[in-house]
Each structure stands twice: as structure tokens, then as C-alpha cells.
Amino acid sequence: MKEFEGDFEQMAVTGLGGSAAGAKATQEEMSWIxxxxxxERVPWSKFKFYDKDGKLISVPEPKWQEAKWQKAWIFEWA
Structure with missing residues (x-):
């Protein structure tokens, strides 16, 4: 996740807005995850994340029930 400020959740939420909201490609890719x-197409445990030096890092699974994920739920289940 090099060249980006913040963590997975910040990047994914930004990415949910798409390019119209100014999201960069990596942010959109995080939103796809x-x-x-x-x-329920892929379990969180299947994803691996790496730091800017290529070292595997642990990224805790987000609390998907939080309001910030509402748009993702709508995209998937509407």
C-alpha cells in the first residue's frame, strides 16, 4: 500500500466513491476487496497485504457492520 496515506479501511472507503470522487486505482481495488x-465471494483470510518494502503485514478484518461500509453493502445486496 505504498504511496498512500492511511490504512486499508480508509483506502477502501475512498475507493467506493470511484474515480468520480477522486479515488485512485489502488483505492478502488481496495474497495473491490x-x-x-x-x-461473501471471498473470505478475508484469502487476502495478503504487504508494506512498501514488500514485507507481509497483518491487516485486521474490518467491522463490516459499521456505517462507513453502507455503500459496499448496497452495491452487493441491492
Whole structure:
């Protein structure tokens, strides 16, 4: 997640707005991960994240029931 400020959740929530909201490609890709997990297509445990030096890092699974994920839930289940 190099060259980006913040964590997975911040990036994914920004990415849910798409390019119209100024999201960069990596942010949109993080939102696709969120949607895949929320939509029950891929379990969170299948994803691996790396720091800017290429070292594997632990990213805790977000609390998907929080309001900030509402748009992802709508995309997946509407």
C-alpha cells in the first residue's frame, strides 16, 4: 500500500466513491476487496497485504457492520 496515506479501511472507503470522487486505482481495488468479502465471494483470510518494502503485514478484518461500509453493502445486496 505504498504511496498512500492511511490504512486499508480508509483506502477502501475512498475507493467506493470511484474515480468520480477522486479515488485512485489502488483505492478502488481496495474497495473491490471489501465488496468481495461483504458479498461473501471471498473470505478475508484469502487476502495478503504487504508494506512498501514488500514485507507481509497483518491487516485486521474490518467491522463490516459499521456505517462507513453502507455503500459496499448496497452495491452487493441491492
Amino acid at each position: 471489501a465488496r468481495a468479502v461483504i458479498g
